[in-house]
Amino acid sequence: LSLPLSLPPSFFSASMWTVYLGKLLLGRSAPAEEALRVSRLLLHHYYDAETHDYDLALLRLERPVAPSTLARPACLPSPAHLYEPGLLCWVTGWGTLREGGRASDKLQKVDVRLVSQEACVRSYGYMVTPRMLCAGYRSGGKDACQGDSGGPLVCQEQSQSARWFLAGVVSWGRGCARPDYYGVYTRITKFTSWITEHINS
Structure with missing residues (x-):
C-alpha cells in the first residue's frame, strides 16, 4: 500500500504533507505510529472547488508500507460494487x-x-x-x-x-x-x- 486516499482542502505541494499511520492522538506521538513523507500528490483533473465534484486526490508515499495491527487498509471496491441504503x-x-x-x-x-x-x-x-x-x-x-x-x-x-x-x-x-x-x-x-x-x- 503506497497510495492512500485523501481529499484536497487546499493543496500546494507534496512536500508540505506527512502521512501518519497508527496515530490516535494529534497532540503527541506514540512509539507505534509511523510518519511518512509524500513524494507525489495527484489531484483529480476534473476537481471543482466550488461544487466539490471529483473531490479526490491520491498521495504517493516515499516508500511502500506493510499493514500492521494499528493501520490496516480498506479494500478498494469494484466499479460495480453496490452499497444498499441503510447499510x-x-x-x-x-x-x-x-x-x-x-x-x-x-x-x-x-x-x-x-x-x-x-x-x-x-x-x-x-x-x-x-x-x-x-x-x-x-x-x-x-x-x-x-x-x-x-x-x-x-x-x-x-x-x-x-x-x-x-x-x-x-x-x-x-x-x-x-x-x-x-x-x-x-x-x-x-x-x-x-x-x-x-x-x-
Missing part, C-alpha cells in the same frame, strides 16, 4: 465534535447509515452529482464535521468474508449533523478505474 458504515477523523466547536485531539469514529441517491438529492438538490454519496440520519445527530474532510467512510461487507471497503471520503455538507441534511462523500466506486490506473502507473 451501517463508519467515518473517522479529528474534526470538531459539534458544529462550530473545537477539534478533537483524539481520533473519533461515528456510525452513519448510507442513504439512497434520491434522498440525497432531496436534501441538496442539483448540488449532488453521481460522483457523490450521502450518509447519516434524517433526524441528524451523527455526522462528520469540520476538519474531517478527506477521512474515510468504510463499510463492512455483509458476507462471510466480512471485508471492510472504502465506500466514500468525507467531502462536504450543510453544517454538521443537522436534521434533513446528510453528510456528503466522494463515491469511490466512480473512481476505482482512475485510482487503479494511477496506482499501476
